[in-house]
Every structure is written in structure tokens, then in C-alpha cells.
Amino acid sequence: MSLPKEAYKALQSIVGPEWVSDDPAIVEADHVAGGAHGETDIKRPACSIHPQTAEEVQEIIRVCNRYMLPFSATTTNPPPGMERENVVFIDLKRMRKLEIDEENLYAIVEPGVSFAALQGELFKRSLVTFVPMCGGNVSVLANSLNVGEGAISYRYGDRGYRRVLGAEWVTAEGEMLRLGSRAAANDYFWGEGPGPDLRGLMASANLESPTTRGICTKLGIRVFPFVSERLEPTGDAPVTTLQLPSNRFKYYNFVFPTKEAAINAIYEVGKCEIGLFVMTVPPWFFAMARARGSAEVLTGAAGFWDYWDNHEAPLIRENPNQTSCRALLYGIGSDKRLAYEEKVLMDICKEFGATFARASRRTTDETHFMSADAIVSNLAGGRFTSVILFESLDHAYKCADIVNTNTKKHVPPVLDDYGTTNWFLPFEMCHICKLECLRFASVEDAGELALLMDDCHKDFVDVGAYPVRPAAERYGPKWENYPEKTRKFKKLLDPNNLAPPIS
Amino acid sequence: MISVEEYKRQAKMCMRCTFCKFIDLNWVTSLRFSRQCPIDTRYAFNLYSPHGLLHSALEELDGKLEFTPRLMDALYKCTLCGACDARCKRNLDIEVLQVIEKLRARCVEQGKGPMPEHKVIANNIRKTRNEYGEPHANRQNWLTTSIKPAPKADMVYFVGCNAAYRQPKLAQATAKILGRTGTKFILLDDEWCDGNLVTATGQVELARELAEHNVKEIQKSGAKTVITSSAECYKSLKVDYPKLLGKSTEDMPYTALHITEYLDQLMKDGKLEFKKGVSMKVTYHDPCNLGRLSEPWQEWEPNYVRVIPVGKVWRRGDRGIYDPPRNILKSISGIELVEMERNRSNAWCAGSCGGTAEAFPDFALWTAGERLEEALATGAEAIVTCSPEAKEILSRAAKEKKADMAVYDITEIILKAI
Numbered sequence: 031m032s033l034p035k036e037a038y039k040a041l042q043s044i045v046g047p048e049w050v051s052d053d054p055a056i057v058e059a060d061h062v063a064g065g066a067h068g069e070t071d072i073k074r075p076a077c078s079i080h081p082q083t084a085e086e087v088q089e090i091i092r093v094c095n096r097y098m099l100p101f102s103a104t105t106t107n108p109p110p111g112m113e114r115e116n117v118v119f120i121d122l123k124r125m126r127k128l129e130i131d132e133e134n135l136y137a138i139v140e141p142g143v144s145f146a147a148l149q150g151e152l153f154k155r156s157l158v159t160f161v162p163m164c165g166g167n168v169s170v171l172a173n174s175l176n177v178g179e180g181a182i183s184y185r186y187g188d189r190g191y192r193r194v195l196g197a198e199w200v201t202a203e204g205e206m207l208r209l210g211s212r213a214a215a216n217d218y219f220w221g222e223g224p225g226p227d228l229r230g231l232m233a234s235a236n237l238e239s240p241t242t243r244g245i246c247t248k249l250g251i252r253v254f255p256f257v258s259e260r261l262e263p264t265g266d267a268p269v270t271t272l273q274l275p276s277n278r279f280k281y282y283n284f285v286f287p288t289k290e291a292a293i294n295a296i297y298e299v300g301k302c303e304i305g306l307f308v309m310t311v312p313p314w315f316f317a318m319a320r321a322r323g324s325a326e327v328l329t330g331a332a333g334f335w336d337y338w339d340n341h342e343a344p345l346i347r348e349n350p351n352q353t354s355c356r357a358l359l360y361g362i363g364s365d366k367r368l369a370y371e372e373k374v375l376m377d378i379c380k381e382f383g384a385t386f387a388r389a390s391r392r393t394t395d396e397t398h399f400m401s402a403d404a405i406v407s408n409l410a411g412g413r414f415t416s417v418i419l420f421e422s423l424d425h426a427y428k429c430a431d432i433v434n435t436n437t438k439k440h441v442p443p444v445l446d447d448y449g450t451t452n453w454f455l456p457f458e459m460c461h462i463c464k465l466e467c468l469r470f471a472s473v474e475d476a477g478e479l480a481l482l483m484d485d486c487h488k489d490f491v492d493v494g495a496y497p498v499r500p501a502a503e504r505y506g507p508k509w510e511n512y513p514e515k516t517r518k519f520k521k522l523l524d525p526n527n528l529a530p531p532i533s
Numbered sequence: 534m535i536s537v538e539e540y541k542r543q544a545k546m547c548m549r550c551t552f553c554k555f556i557d558l559n560w561v562t563s564l565r566f567s568r569q570c571p572i573d574t575r576y577a578f579n580l581y582s583p584h585g586l587l588h589s590a591l592e593e594l595d596g597k598l599e600f601t602p603r604l605m606d607a608l609y610k611c612t613l614c615g616a617c618d619a620r621c622k623r624n625l626d627i628e629v630l631q632v633i634e635k636l637r638a639r640c641v642e643q644g645k646g647p648m649p650e651h652k653v654i655a656n657n658i659r660k661t662r663n664e665y666g667e668p669h670a671n672r673q674n675w676l677t678t679s680i681k682p683a684p685k686a687d688m689v690y691f692v693g694c695n696a697a698y699r700q701p702k703l704a705q706a707t708a709k710i711l712g713r714t715g716t717k718f719i720l721l722d723d724e725w726c727d728g729n730l731v732t733a734t735g736q737v738e739l740a741r742e743l744a745e746h747n748v749k750e751i752q753k754s755g756a757k758t759v760i761t762s763s764a765e766c767y768k769s770l771k772v773d774y775p776k777l778l779g780k781s782t783e784d785m786p787y788t789a790l791h792i793t794e795y796l797d798q799l800m801k802d803g804k805l806e807f808k809k810g811v812s813m814k815v816t817y818h819d820p821c822n823l824g825r826l827s828e829p830w831q832e833w834e835p836n837y838v839r840v841i842p843v844g845k846v847w848r849r850g851d852r853g854i855y856d857p858p859r860n861i862l863k864s865i866s867g868i869e870l871v872e873m874e875r876n877r878s879n880a881w882c883a884g885s886c887g888g889t890a891e892a893f894p895d896f897a898l899w900t901a902g903e904r905l906e907e908a909l910a911t912g913a914e915a916i917v918t919c920s921p922e923a924k925e926i927l928s929r930a931a932k933e934k935k936a937d938m939a940v941y942d943i944t945e946i947i948l949k950a951i
Contacts, residue, residue: 049577055604056578058592059585062549080577106551124577128564146555147564154562166558167551263560266851266878267623270559335838402558403624404550413548472840 075119084247092204111530158256165404195250202524218250292353300460306360415479553617556879583617613887619850637735647734648892675701686717689756695921706944727769764823764920782829797857807950810867816913819880820920825850885922901930
């Protein structure tokens with residue numbers, strides 16, 4: 031690692047000496063931010079730098095271009111492109127400005143604003159956003175340009191980048207692009223705006239790595255009207271919840287006798303346009319929730335394994351096709367609407383033979399609004415992989431079978447999950463479905479998870495699946511040779527090849 | 534103190550999800566007060582964060598990272614407030630705090646730590662049995678003619694260095710409150726510093742020596758209950774002493790009580806009523822040592838079944854002393870209690886814990902200033918706490934910011950009302 035002294039001084043002059051460092055302890059901690067220890071081939075960056083304004087970001091990138099230094103930017107996620115030597119690690123978490131336009135239903139965020147903070151501010155204004163399932167702690171800006179979905183995407187739209195409006199984008203050469211209505215004025219309300227719509231070049235998580243070809247420093251995102259009643263936080267961790275006003279919201283847990291009945295019923299729920307969300311609930315989640323959310327937790331493994339081995343697993347063995355679902359009904363506008371939604375749901379459940387189940391003892395159903403439980407399903411001490419696809423609901427079930435088959439081949443399981451750790455979340459009233467297949471292993475067996483992913487991708491290509499971050503070499507030939515095309519864009523926007531992804 | 538194997542296991546569990554940096558997400562109501570880790574909020578580099586320190590612990594253990602001045606800066610600026618630990622146990626159950634404590638102990642073992650200011654304090658304690666180097670003979674100088682400990686009682690009042698030497702009014706208030714509730718108490722013949730700071734800064738040998746001495750003194754007194762009004766001493770007596778001595782809290786020869794626990798119980802039993810009103814809008818600051826760090830300690834021999842620990846009693850911060858101080862304040866007529874956004878296990882540290890205030894006074898004052906801003910946002914005219922150290926630093930922050938905000942220890946309020 032050798033950063034030219036002049037380059038370091040230039041960086042210091044941009045942000046001040048306090049906010050740039052090449053100390054081994056600093057860069058060591060930064061290079062693994064967002065990832066697990068010692069499991070990836072990443073290198074310590076040459077230095078870490080913390081800009082506070084878009085202008086500072088521009089200046090930093092210009093210095094990188096002057097000295098031909100690769101750079102990588104992040105807030106909470108794993109920084110991409112850290113396989114290279116001499117990377118300037120740009121940490122954007124000091125950029126934390128947030129504005130909300132209540133009348134015109136949009137928020138303007140800088141990279142350091144978390145979803146939970148935005149949601150908290152929106153609730154005070156009777157507005158809402160959908161918080162991604164990975165946790166309300168993540169950056170609104172980064173996640174919205176990436177996967178960006180949440181449970182209530184069912185009602186309010188699909189992937190995060192579809193709610194992206196005007197943007198400020200510093201290209202890999204340090205040029206400031208202003209997209210959408212931001213191009214015409216200091217205004218973020220409109221995404222398309224004059225000229226070509228370039229947002230897809232920033233929001234390309236489906237193709238390669240996040241934060242591609244430059245750094246987005248400010249983003250407008252759509253927000254949505256919500257109830258005026260306060261969602262009351264209650265409890266102490268680990269059992270906290272947001273209490274929803276009972277006259278406007280109601281949760282239902284129900285169990286269908288077969289997967290097919292569940293799919294058809296969920297489709298019907300979407301057709302009837304009821305609910306704030308509907309999803310399947312893997313039994314694994316129940317077990318983890320029970321182990322963590324009650325006194326059982328005090329007995330550690332005993333609580334969990336007792337519940338799993340003696341209660342959940344026998345039920346699954348007895349009825350392997352049985353499928354648990356959960357819906358949140360929402361009285362938009364009035365409590366009469368809630369009553370209507372309940373009647374419709376009852377009819378659908380009756381038609382498809384569902385039985386109603388009690389809610390989890392962990393009172394955190396409501397955390398979908400903050401995703402406070404995002405990684406509760408993980409095992410401390412273990413590793414997991416998450417195979418994520420965006421599919422039609424019926425096709426998603428076929429893809430889940432592929433993951434199940436490959437799981438048996440590859441992963442020495444922490445437990446036999448009987449293929450039940452697949453999670454189906456329909457969006458846009460069931461137009462599209464997110465399938466997330468969580469698979470767990472011990473730290474020692476973590477390598478098997480990568481092999482599992484690889485095998486799944488091999489099979490996905492054959493059935494025409496749509497995974498998140500697909501392996502370019504596998505999917506490229508089937509998907510119009512997209513890596514070749516993105517390389518052309520890359521050359522245009524990053525001629526010095528300094529920003530990730532590396533080409 | 535955890536074994537090296539368990540230390541490594543715990544540190545390795547971290548997947549850098551960053552939940553440790555935020556308050557429980559369901560409790561987030563604003564951008565301004567959504568974060569919870571003081572070093573992360575102030576310094577932003579990932580080294581200055583729980584996950585950064587966990588990763589550094591692994592690198593240090595593997596010989597890839599030394600205790601450089603920068604690593605020590607981050608390690609000792611951490612206030613050990615335990616917010617990260619409570620948050621991690623929302624989802625992942627990693628013993629974040631134990632890893633950071635062990636990293637400090639390793640720093641001391643290798644002759645690098647603690648910080649020079651901590652060494653001065655340790656030397657003071659070795660020589661004079663108190664943090665300030667004051668004559669040991671003056672430890673009971675706070676006593677006035679009207680305060681008369683009993684010759685013999687079941688309850689011993691553990692005063693602590695700060696109340697004994699720096700804020701005698703707090704010791705006097707505590708003793709008067711006990712007197713007015715008809716509670717007989719004794720003082721230890723030879724009370725030494727509780728050792729909260731030396732424990733926190735990784736000076737394990739001295740900490741153990743202090744624990745052994747004070748426990749022996751308590752046993753010698755014949756008292757079965759130790760009461761204190763210091764959050765720091767409370768945590769030492771209830772959590773650190775058993776931990777240092779390889780026992781569980783329940784196996785100690787005494788029960789540790791914070792004065793608010795005791796008075797709350799008297800109120801519940803109908804033996805205490807506050808007759809005088811105190812007209813004031815107040816907010817309450819949960820001291821870390823009384824809140825999320827005060828859960829009973831239980832020794833546990835690592836035992837895992839398919840990666841899930843067996844027989845472990847988790848300390849997640851939700852069983853701390855949160856309600857008693859609030860119950861007391863609410864029961865005093867004229868007091869209007871308003872909560873800060875970050876309260877109970879989500880409370881923002883005041884900056885006085887972990888040796889930070891001694892080694893990094895500017896950063897500690899900044900941390901206290903953040904808390905004060907939050908208190909001011911409630912519209913309260915006073916902030917009440919249960920820690921002499923927290924009171925001291927919050928008072929300094931109020932003075933520095935020229936804030937119209939009084940700072941009280943809860944004993945001062947109780948004394949007005951009792």
C-alpha cells in the first residue's frame with residue numbers, strides 16, 4: 031500500500047486532517063465494514079476518508095483521477111471493489127441531511143440517512159416509506175438504488191429504485207450529474223425529468239455491484255400517505271414493537287393445507303386489492319422468534335431446539351406442504367375499509383381451506399415498519415446465505431424447489447429445515463414476488479454456502495429465473511450479453527476504471 | 534472474564550450488520566437522536582464502532598494488528614456504555630461488550646494500556662484506596678453531626694469515592710433519606726474504591742484485589758444487604774465483583790441494592806410516601822451502569838449445541854433498573870416526568886463511563902452535550918440521574934452550553950420531597 035504523499039495531502043486539504051486516515055487500525059476496520067471477518071479476498075484500503083458534502087466528494091474523486099487511485103464508497107454495506115490495491119475508501123456516513131416535502135410526498139436524503147430515521151420522521155408527518163427487510167439501519171439512498179424492497183412494497187410498489195426521483199450523482203471522473211427535475215432546478219420531485227433517464231445506470235444492483243460508476247450524493251424518493259395515529263413503540267429489546275392503531279390495522283396468521291392453495295389464495299388477495307402486505311412465513315422464523323422473544327431464551331439452546339425438534343419439525347414432517355402465511359389488513363381512510371378487508375380475507379381463506387393460527391409469542395409482528403428484526407432469523411455463531419430472486423409468484427415456487435434440491439447436496443445443515451426456510455413476499459398486489467431462500471451453516475462450513483449459490487445459479491439459468499446480482503458469466507449469454515453492454519457504459523463514464531465494478 | 538477461545542468465537546460472529554450503532558429501531562422517532570454509539574457518532578471511522586473493535590480484536594489476536602496509538606484511542610474512547618451489546622442481542626446475541634473489555638485487558642497485559650490518566654488513578658487507588666489520591670482517613674469526612682450510622686445493622690451503605698470526596702452532599706442526602714425512612718445502616722470500617730474504573734480500563738488484577746477486599750469487609754460487617762446511590766458502585770457490587778471472582782451474582786454473600794430499588798419497594802409496601810411536593814418538569818437520564826449494564830451476572834461455561842449456546846443466561850439490557858427511579862419521580866407531587874427520545878435500554882451515554890471522562894475529557898463532554906441537547910428537546914427544566922459521575926459531567930455540559938437546565942442526582946430530589 032502506498033499512497034503518494036501529495037495525494038494524501040490533497041485529500042487532507044479537502045476534508046481536513048481529522049477526516050482522513052491511513053492508520054493501519056483505521057483502514058483495517060474499514061475494509062471489512064459490512065462483511066464477515068476473513069471470508070473474502072479483500073485488501074486494506076490505502077486510506078479512509080469522510081466527506082460531508084457533494085462538493086467534497088467531487089474533489090476527492092478528482093484527486094483519485096489525478097493520481098489514478100481506485101476508490102470505493104459505502105455507508106453500511108460491504109464496500110465493493112476492495113479486491114484492488116491502493117483503494118481510497120470513501121465513507122459517506124457523515125452526509126446525513128434529510129428534507130421532507132410533506133405536500134408533494136417526497137423526501138431528499140443524503141447517503142448517511144438510515145431508513146429508521148427517515149421512517150421516524152415520516153411517521154410524525156402521517157407519511158410512510160417501505161423499509162427493506164435487511165434492516166432499518168441501512169442507508170435509504172444506497173438501498174433505494176440497490177434492492178430496496180420492503181414488506182409493504184406489496185401495496186406501494188416494487189423495488190426501491192422505482193421510487194427514486196431526482197438525484198445528484200458524481201461520476202467516476204468527478205463531474206456532477208443532476209438527474210430528473212433536479213437538472214432544471216433545485217427540485218427533486220420528478221424522476222424522469224428532461225433528457226434521457228440515466229437512473230438505471232446508478233441503480234444496477236441486478237446486474238453487477240452496487241454504487242457503480244460514481245457516487246450518488248443526494249436522492250429524492252417518493253413517500254406515501256399514512257395514518258395520522260401514532261404508532262406507539264413499546265417494550266425493551268429484544269422484545270419491542272410498534273403498536274398499530276387497532277381501528278386501522280389487523281394482523282392475520284393463517285395456514286393453508288398445500289403450497290398450491292397458498293399461491294392461489296395470495297393471488298386472490300392481490301386481485302381483491304386488500305392488505306398492506308401478505309407473505310409466507312417460514313416455520314424457522316417462528317422457532318427463532320419463540321427462542322428469542324420469550325423466557326425460553328434464558329435457556330438458550332434448550333428453548334430453541336425443544337421447540338424446533340419437538341413441535342415444529344414433527345408438524346412439518348406430517349404436513350410437508352402445509353404453508354403458513356401472514357397478512358396485515360389496512361383500513362386506508364377509515365375503519366369501515368378495515369372491516370371490508372377482513373370480510374374479503376375470510377372469504378378467500380374459506381375458499382382455499384385455510385385455518386387461522388395464533389400469532390408468534392414474540393410481539394414483533396409490527397416491526398415490518400422498521401425491520402428491527404431483520405437478522406433475527408440468523409444464528410449467532412453461524413453463517414447464512416440468502417438466495418434472492420424476483421419472480422412471478424407461481425414461478426418463484428419452482429425456483430424454491432431448485433434451492434431445496436441443491437441445499438441437500440451442499441450444505442451440512444445446522445438443522446434439517448425440510449426446505450421451509452424459503453420466504454415469499456409478493457409485491458405490487460402480486461404482480462411480482464420476492465423469493466428469499468435463507469440457508470444456514472456453521473462458520474466452518476461457510477464455504478459450502480458459496481458452492482450452493484453457484485449450483486443454484488447453474489440451474490436458475492435453465493429455468494429462466496431472475497436472481498439479484500447474478501453471476502455475469504452465467505447469465506450474460508442468456509441475457510442479451512449485458513456484461514458487454516455495461517462495460518461500454520463503464521468505459522464512457524469511468525475511462526480510468528477507478529470506480530467499482532472493476533472491468 | 535471470557536476465555537480466549539470464547540473471545541475469538543464471539544468476535545468472529547460479527548457480520549458487521551451495524552445494528553449496534555442505532556437504538557432499537559422500533560424506538561427511532563427522529564434522525565437527530567437515532568444513533569446510540571458515542572464513538573461512532575462522533576468519529577465515524579469504522580474503527581470507532583463496536584464492529585470495528587470486534588474486528589480489531591481478531592486481528593490483534595492473530596498478530597496482524599498491534600495496539601497502535603490510534604487503536605488505543607478508539608478502544609479507550611469507547612465509553613463501555615453497553616448500548617451496542619444490548620442492540621446486538623436484539624438480533625444476533627454476540628457478547629460485544631465482553632470482547633471490548635477483554636481487548637482492553639489484553640492491552641494492559643501487553644503493557645500498552647491503559648491510558649496514562651488511568652494509570653495515575655490506579656496508583657492513587659493503590660496508595661490511598663480512592664481515585665483522587667485523597668487521604669484514606671478522610672473517607673468518612675462527609676459525615677455530619679446529624680448523620681449517625683448504626684453500630685450494627687443488616688444494611689451497609691457503600692458510599693463510593695465520588696460521593697465521599699467530591700460530592701459529599703450526595704452521600705449526606707442518601708444517609709438522610711435512609712434515616713428518614715427509619716432504615717438502620719452501617720458504614721464499612723474500611724471501604725475501598727469500588728474499582729469500577731479500573732475494571733473498565735482492563736486493569737483486572739487491581740480490580741480483583743479491590744473486589745476481594747470490599748467483599749471481605751462486607752462479610753466482616755455481618756450485613757446481608759449493600760445499598761448504594763452510585764450507579765457505578767452498584768454495577769461493581771452486583772456485576773463486576775462476581776465476574777472478577779468467578780461467581781454468579783446470586784452466589785455473592787450479599788444482595789446489592791440501588792437506593793431507588795429500596796425506596797421503590799418501600800413505596801410498594803406502603804411504608805414510604807412523599808409528603809412534600811416539588812414543582813418541576815424533569816426528564817430522567819438512565820445511567821448506563823444502573824440501566825443496561827446492571828443485570829445480574831451469571832457464570833457460564835461455554836457449551837454449544839449446533840452453534841446455539843446451552844444453559845446461558847443472556848444479559849440483554851432489558852432487565853436493568855429502569856422503573857424504580859421513574860416510579861419515585863412520578864410519585865412526588867408536582868413533578869412532571871417527560872422522557873427523552875432515547876430512554877431505558879436505548880439511553881445515550883452521558884460520557885462518564887468506562888474511563889473516558891478521565892482520559893478524554895473533551896470527547897466525554899461532547900457526549901454529555903449530546904445528552905443535554907436531547908434533554909433540552911423535551912422542554913424539561915431539569916435532568917435527573919442516579920450517578921454522581923453522570924451528574925458531574927452533565928452539569929459541566931450544561932455550564933459549557935449555557936443551557937437553562939438544572940442537573941440533579943435523584944437523592945437530592947427525594948430529599949426535598951421526603
